[in-house]
Amino acid sequence: GNSVTQMEGPVTLSEEAFLTINCTYTATGYPSLFWYVQYPGEGLQLLLKATKADDKGSNKGFEATYRKETTSFHLEKGSVQVSDSAVYFCALDSGYSTLTFGKGTMLLVSP
């Protein structure tokens, strides 16, 4: 079946540091890929998405590129802020918009 593997956290960074959160997936075909963000005590919000190979999703300074050859969708940001502290989930569409999620990676950014 489909699965998503993302790096374990927490990831601890200082403000303005470069961020990478790794995500790899196993799936049949070429599913749409997503990054969602969850702030404390809240539901999830879509951060960015990519629907086909080599697509780059971007939003709020975050980027991720759909790499078919490495089955990866790594999340990056050039300069993180304290307000970026949250849990980040990588996900793929397993059909009928039922998403399969990774376990989540907590990001902690200190001033």
Add this chain to the structure above:
Amino acid sequence: DGGITQSPKYLFRKEGQNVTLSCEQNLNHDAMYWYRQDPGQGLRLIYYSQIVNDFQKGDIAEGYSVSREKKESFPLTVTSAQKNPTAFYLCASSAYFGLAGSNTGELFFGEGSRLTVL
């Protein structure tokens, strides 16, 4: 404002009791979903519904039940048969219900309901 409303935000239940979590959306979305979130486990799909009066089991449906009598509403009942019900429950909706590989839409999530069994 359009969105998804889940209630209650916090709920306590004694063992052996059923409890129903409410989920209402005013986004005019066709599809609705229930996910369960446990620490370190990510989100797991419980049930989903494409249209009114129809729903499908997800990966962990045992011990749960749902109904979809109205487009706007998708309540989840956690029954006494659910062995480990303490968790954070998230409801979501989607405007597009397409096949994998097509341009599927994003999921819009509510703020969640935290259920604790005493």
